[in-house]
Amino acid sequence: MKIATYNVNGVNGRLPVLLRWLEESAPDVVCLQELKAPQEKFPEQAIKDAGYQSIWHGQKSWNGVAILSRNEDIKESRRGLPGDPEDLHSRYIEAIVNGVLIGCLYLPNGNPAPGPKFGYKLQWFDRFTAHAAQLLSHDIPVVLCGDYNVMPTEQDVYKPERWVNDALFRPETRAAFHNLLAQGWTDAIRKLYPTETIYTFYDYFRNAYGRDAGLRIDHFLLSPNLKDRLTGGGVDRDVRGWEKTSDHCPVWIEVI
DNA sequence: ATGCCGTGGAAACCACGA
Numbered sequence: 451m452k453i454a455t456y457n458v459n460g461v462n463g464r465l466p467v468l469l470r471w472l473e474e475s476a477p478d479v480v481c482l483q484e485l486k487a488p489q490e491k492f493p494e495q496a497i498k499d500a501g502y503q504s505i506w507h508g509q510k511s512w513n514g515v516a517i518l519s520r521n522e523d524i525k526e527s528r529r530g531l532p533g534d535p536e537d538l539h540s541r542y543i544e545a546i547v548n549g550v551l552i553g554c555l556y557l558p559n560g561n562p563a564p565g566p567k568f569g570y571k572l573q574w575f576d577r578f579t580a581h582a583a584q585l586l587s588h589d590i591p592v593v594l595c596g597d598y599n600v601m602p603t604e605q606d607v608y609k610p611e612r613w614v615n616d617a618l619f620r621p622e623t624r625a626a627f628h629n630l631l632a633q634g635w636t637d638a639i640r641k642l643y644p645t646e647t648i649y650t651f652y653d654y655f656r657n658a659y660g661r662d663a664g665l666r667i668d669h670f671l672l673s674p675n676l677k678d679r680l681t682g683g684g685v686d687r688d689v690r691g692w693e694k695t696s697d698h699c700p701v702w703i704e705v706i
Numbered sequence: 707a708t709g710c711c712g713t714g715g716a717a718a719c720c721a722c723g724a
Contacts, residue, residue, distance in 0.1 A: 459712075459713070459723085460712085460716090462713095463712085463713060463714080465711095482724085484713095486713060486714060487714090510714090510715080511713090511714055511715060511721080511722085512713095512714085512721085512722070512723090517709050520712070559722085559723060559724060560724095561723080561724065599723095599724070612707075613724095616724075617724080618724060630723095651724075653709085653710095653711080653724070654709090654710090654711035654712060655709075655710045655711050655712095656708095656710070656711095665724075667724080694712095697711085697712080697723085697724080
Protein backbone atom coordinates (compact mmCIF):
# COMPACT_ATOMS: atom_id res chain seq x y z
CA MET A 451 0.00 0.00 0.00
CA LYS A 452 1.45 3.32 -1.12
CA ILE A 453 0.55 6.15 1.26
CA ALA A 454 1.35 9.77 0.41
CA THR A 455 1.14 13.12 2.14
CA TYR A 456 0.97 16.42 0.28
CA ASN A 457 0.50 19.96 1.58
CA VAL A 458 -1.18 21.38 -1.53
CA ASN A 459 -1.38 25.02 -0.39
CA GLY A 460 -4.87 25.57 -1.81
CA VAL A 461 -6.67 22.52 -3.21
CA ASN A 462 -8.65 24.42 -5.85
CA GLY A 463 -5.84 26.64 -7.08
CA ARG A 464 -3.68 23.52 -7.19
CA LEU A 465 -6.18 21.14 -8.77
CA PRO A 466 -4.35 20.61 -12.12
CA VAL A 467 -1.10 19.87 -10.27
CA LEU A 468 -2.85 17.54 -7.82
CA LEU A 469 -4.61 15.59 -10.59
CA ARG A 470 -1.43 15.26 -12.65
CA TRP A 471 0.49 14.03 -9.61
CA LEU A 472 -2.27 11.52 -8.70
CA GLU A 473 -2.13 10.17 -12.24
CA GLU A 474 1.65 9.87 -12.34
CA SER A 475 2.27 8.70 -8.80
CA ALA A 476 -0.87 6.57 -8.31
CA PRO A 477 -0.79 6.40 -4.50
CA ASP A 478 -3.37 4.19 -2.80
CA VAL A 479 -4.01 6.62 0.06
CA VAL A 480 -3.35 10.36 0.11
CA CYS A 481 -3.36 12.81 3.00
CA LEU A 482 -3.78 16.44 1.94
CA GLN A 483 -3.17 19.56 4.02
CA GLU A 484 -3.83 23.26 3.57
CA LEU A 485 -6.95 22.83 1.48
CA LYS A 486 -7.75 26.53 2.01
CA ALA A 487 -11.33 25.80 1.04
CA PRO A 488 -14.63 25.77 2.93
CA GLN A 489 -16.34 22.40 3.34
CA GLU A 490 -18.63 22.94 0.34
CA LYS A 491 -15.85 23.98 -2.05
CA PHE A 492 -13.76 20.81 -1.90
CA PRO A 493 -13.35 19.46 -5.48
CA GLU A 494 -14.85 16.09 -4.64
CA GLN A 495 -16.12 15.30 -8.13
CA ALA A 496 -12.84 16.06 -9.93
CA ILE A 497 -11.00 13.84 -7.46
CA LYS A 498 -13.64 11.13 -7.84
CA ASP A 499 -13.24 11.32 -11.62
CA ALA A 500 -9.52 10.71 -11.04
CA GLY A 501 -10.40 7.50 -9.22
CA TYR A 502 -10.35 8.57 -5.56
CA GLN A 503 -13.03 8.73 -2.94
CA SER A 504 -12.35 11.27 -0.24
CA ILE A 505 -13.26 12.62 3.17
CA TRP A 506 -12.28 16.13 4.18
CA HIS A 507 -12.52 18.73 6.89
CA GLY A 508 -12.62 22.16 5.32
CA GLN A 509 -12.43 25.68 6.65
CA LYS A 510 -12.85 29.07 5.05
CA SER A 511 -9.55 30.57 3.85
CA TRP A 512 -7.12 28.50 5.90
CA ASN A 513 -6.07 25.05 7.03
CA GLY A 514 -8.19 22.08 5.93
CA VAL A 515 -7.24 18.40 5.66
CA ALA A 516 -8.42 15.45 3.57
CA ILE A 517 -7.89 11.72 3.10
CA LEU A 518 -8.22 10.13 -0.35
CA SER A 519 -8.34 6.45 -1.23
CA ARG A 520 -8.16 4.74 -4.61
CA ASN A 521 -9.50 1.25 -4.02
CA GLU A 522 -10.35 0.68 -0.38
CA ASP A 523 -13.20 2.25 1.53
CA ILE A 524 -12.45 5.09 3.95
CA LYS A 525 -13.88 4.58 7.41
CA GLU A 526 -13.63 7.93 9.16
CA SER A 527 -12.68 7.56 12.82
CA ARG A 528 -12.22 11.21 13.83
CA ARG A 529 -12.28 14.79 12.57
CA GLY A 530 -10.67 17.48 14.65
CA LEU A 531 -8.03 16.95 17.31
CA PRO A 532 -9.50 16.15 20.74
CA GLY A 533 -8.63 18.08 23.88
CA ASP A 534 -9.87 21.61 23.25
CA PRO A 535 -13.47 22.26 22.15
CA GLU A 536 -12.61 25.91 21.51
CA ASP A 537 -10.03 25.02 18.87
CA LEU A 538 -11.91 25.41 15.59
CA HIS A 539 -8.98 24.98 13.19
CA SER A 540 -9.40 22.13 10.70
CA ARG A 541 -6.05 20.47 11.21
CA TYR A 542 -6.75 16.80 11.84
CA ILE A 543 -8.75 14.03 10.19
CA GLU A 544 -8.40 10.31 10.76
CA ALA A 545 -9.68 7.16 9.08
CA ILE A 546 -9.15 3.43 8.83
CA VAL A 547 -8.21 2.33 5.32
CA ASN A 548 -7.35 -1.27 4.47
CA GLY A 549 -6.78 -2.13 8.13
CA VAL A 550 -4.43 0.78 8.83
CA LEU A 551 -5.43 3.80 10.90
CA ILE A 552 -4.32 6.92 9.04
CA GLY A 553 -4.04 10.24 10.88
CA CYS A 554 -3.67 13.28 8.61
CA LEU A 555 -2.37 16.37 10.38
CA TYR A 556 -1.46 19.96 9.72
CA LEU A 557 0.44 21.09 12.78
CA PRO A 558 0.40 24.87 13.41
CA ASN A 559 3.28 26.92 12.04
CA GLY A 560 3.74 28.85 15.30
CA ASN A 561 5.56 31.95 14.10
CA PRO A 562 6.34 34.45 15.37
CA ALA A 563 7.97 32.86 18.39
CA PRO A 564 7.63 33.52 21.21
CA GLY A 565 4.02 34.66 21.13
CA PRO A 566 0.43 33.38 21.17
CA LYS A 567 0.81 31.51 17.89
CA PHE A 568 3.81 29.66 19.25
CA GLY A 569 1.87 28.88 22.41
CA TYR A 570 -0.94 27.47 20.26
CA LYS A 571 1.56 25.32 18.38
CA LEU A 572 2.98 23.81 21.56
CA GLN A 573 -0.50 23.25 23.01
CA TRP A 574 -1.62 21.58 19.79
CA PHE A 575 1.52 19.45 19.92
CA ASP A 576 0.69 18.37 23.50
CA ARG A 577 -2.85 17.42 22.51
CA PHE A 578 -1.57 15.55 19.49
CA THR A 579 0.98 13.67 21.60
CA ALA A 580 -1.76 12.66 24.05
CA HIS A 581 -3.94 11.44 21.19
CA ALA A 582 -1.02 9.55 19.65
CA ALA A 583 -0.49 7.72 22.94
CA GLN A 584 -4.15 6.73 22.90
CA LEU A 585 -3.79 5.31 19.41
CA LEU A 586 -0.78 3.24 20.46
CA SER A 587 -2.82 1.61 23.21
CA HIS A 588 -4.86 -0.21 20.54
CA ASP A 589 -3.65 -3.09 18.37
CA ILE A 590 -4.29 -1.44 15.01
CA PRO A 591 -1.30 -0.33 12.91
CA VAL A 592 -1.10 3.47 12.72
CA VAL A 593 0.40 6.01 10.32
CA LEU A 594 0.46 9.65 11.46
CA CYS A 595 1.46 11.74 8.48
CA GLY A 596 1.31 15.29 7.30
CA ASP A 597 2.88 18.70 7.66
CA TYR A 598 4.39 18.67 11.15
CA ASN A 599 6.03 22.10 10.71
CA VAL A 600 9.08 20.69 12.52
CA MET A 601 12.60 20.06 11.33
CA PRO A 602 13.57 17.26 13.73
CA THR A 603 17.36 17.71 13.52
CA GLU A 604 20.00 19.96 11.98
CA GLN A 605 20.26 17.40 9.20
CA ASP A 606 16.81 18.51 8.07
CA VAL A 607 17.63 22.19 7.44
CA TYR A 608 19.80 23.69 4.71
CA LYS A 609 21.27 26.27 7.11
CA PRO A 610 20.40 25.31 10.69
CA GLU A 611 22.01 28.39 12.24
CA ARG A 612 19.47 30.61 10.49
CA TRP A 613 16.51 28.74 11.96
CA VAL A 614 17.37 28.37 15.65
CA ASN A 615 14.83 31.00 16.73
CA ASP A 616 12.16 29.97 14.26
CA ALA A 617 9.01 28.23 15.51
CA LEU A 618 9.76 25.26 13.25
CA PHE A 619 13.16 24.62 14.76
CA ARG A 620 13.24 26.11 18.24
CA PRO A 621 14.39 23.78 21.03
CA GLU A 622 10.84 23.52 22.44
CA THR A 623 9.53 22.40 19.05
CA ARG A 624 12.23 19.82 18.46
CA ALA A 625 11.82 18.58 22.04
CA ALA A 626 8.09 18.13 21.46
CA PHE A 627 8.76 16.09 18.33
CA HIS A 628 11.35 13.90 20.02
CA ASN A 629 9.06 13.48 23.00
CA LEU A 630 6.41 12.19 20.60
CA LEU A 631 8.86 9.82 18.92
CA ALA A 632 9.85 8.48 22.34
CA GLN A 633 6.41 6.87 22.60
CA GLY A 634 7.74 4.37 20.08
CA TRP A 635 7.02 5.96 16.71
CA THR A 636 9.35 5.52 13.74
CA ASP A 637 10.21 8.47 11.45
CA ALA A 638 9.79 6.41 8.28
CA ILE A 639 11.67 8.60 5.80
CA ARG A 640 14.64 9.02 8.14
CA LYS A 641 14.67 5.29 8.81
CA LEU A 642 14.86 4.61 5.07
CA TYR A 643 17.56 7.25 4.49
CA PRO A 644 19.54 7.61 7.72
CA THR A 645 22.31 9.86 6.42
CA GLU A 646 20.94 11.58 3.32
CA THR A 647 19.86 15.18 2.99
CA ILE A 648 16.13 15.11 2.31
CA TYR A 649 13.85 18.13 1.97
CA THR A 650 10.08 18.27 1.53
CA PHE A 651 9.55 22.05 1.39
CA TYR A 652 11.12 24.92 -0.54
CA ASP A 653 10.27 28.62 -0.18
CA TYR A 654 8.76 30.25 -3.26
CA PHE A 655 11.37 33.00 -3.29
CA ARG A 656 15.11 33.30 -3.47
CA ASN A 657 15.12 30.35 -5.89
CA ALA A 658 15.04 28.03 -2.90
CA TYR A 659 14.14 25.00 -5.00
CA GLY A 660 16.85 25.69 -7.57
CA ARG A 661 19.43 26.12 -4.81
CA ASP A 662 18.13 23.03 -2.97
CA ALA A 663 17.70 25.27 0.09
CA GLY A 664 14.90 23.32 1.72
CA LEU A 665 13.43 21.93 4.91
CA ARG A 666 12.22 18.48 5.89
CA ILE A 667 8.94 19.13 7.67
CA ASP A 668 6.49 16.60 6.19
CA HIS A 669 6.75 13.31 8.05
CA PHE A 670 5.39 9.78 8.41
CA LEU A 671 5.32 8.32 11.90
CA LEU A 672 4.74 4.57 12.08
CA SER A 673 3.51 2.62 15.08
CA PRO A 674 5.78 -0.20 16.35
CA ASN A 675 3.49 -2.87 14.88
CA LEU A 676 3.83 -1.29 11.43
CA LYS A 677 7.46 -0.29 11.16
CA ASP A 678 8.70 -3.68 9.97
CA ARG A 679 6.21 -3.57 7.11
CA LEU A 680 7.90 -0.47 5.63
CA THR A 681 9.44 -1.35 2.25
CA GLY A 682 10.13 2.01 0.62
CA GLY A 683 9.45 5.70 0.38
CA GLY A 684 10.64 9.00 -0.98
CA VAL A 685 9.96 12.59 -1.97
CA ASP A 686 8.44 13.48 -5.35
CA ARG A 687 10.86 16.35 -5.64
CA ASP A 688 10.24 17.11 -9.31
CA VAL A 689 6.63 18.11 -8.57
CA ARG A 690 8.00 21.19 -6.82
CA GLY A 691 9.35 22.31 -10.22
CA TRP A 692 5.98 22.22 -11.99
CA GLU A 693 4.01 25.32 -12.97
CA LYS A 694 1.63 26.71 -10.32
CA THR A 695 2.91 24.19 -7.80
CA SER A 696 2.74 24.06 -4.01
CA ASP A 697 5.75 25.05 -1.92
CA HIS A 698 5.69 21.50 -0.49
CA CYS A 699 6.63 18.28 -2.29
CA PRO A 700 4.51 15.14 -2.09
CA VAL A 701 6.11 12.52 0.17
CA TRP A 702 5.22 8.83 0.17
CA ILE A 703 5.90 5.48 1.77
CA GLU A 704 5.15 1.90 0.82
CA VAL A 705 4.02 -0.63 3.43
CA ILE A 706 3.28 -4.29 2.84
C1' DA B 707 17.49 38.48 9.16
C1' DT B 708 14.15 39.15 5.66
C1' DG B 709 7.32 37.17 3.49
C1' DC B 710 11.44 39.04 -1.98
C1' DC B 711 6.05 34.61 -3.61
C1' DG B 712 1.65 32.77 -3.49
C1' DT B 713 -3.29 31.82 -1.95
C1' DG B 714 -7.84 33.13 -0.53
C1' DG B 715 -11.20 36.59 0.60
C1' DA B 716 -12.63 40.81 0.66
C1' DA B 717 -12.12 44.94 -1.38
C1' DA B 718 -8.29 47.04 -4.88
C1' DC B 719 -5.48 45.71 0.44
C1' DC B 720 -4.98 42.27 4.06
C1' DA B 721 -3.99 37.83 6.76
C1' DC B 722 -1.33 34.08 6.59
C1' DG B 723 2.27 30.85 5.50
C1' DA B 724 7.64 28.67 6.94
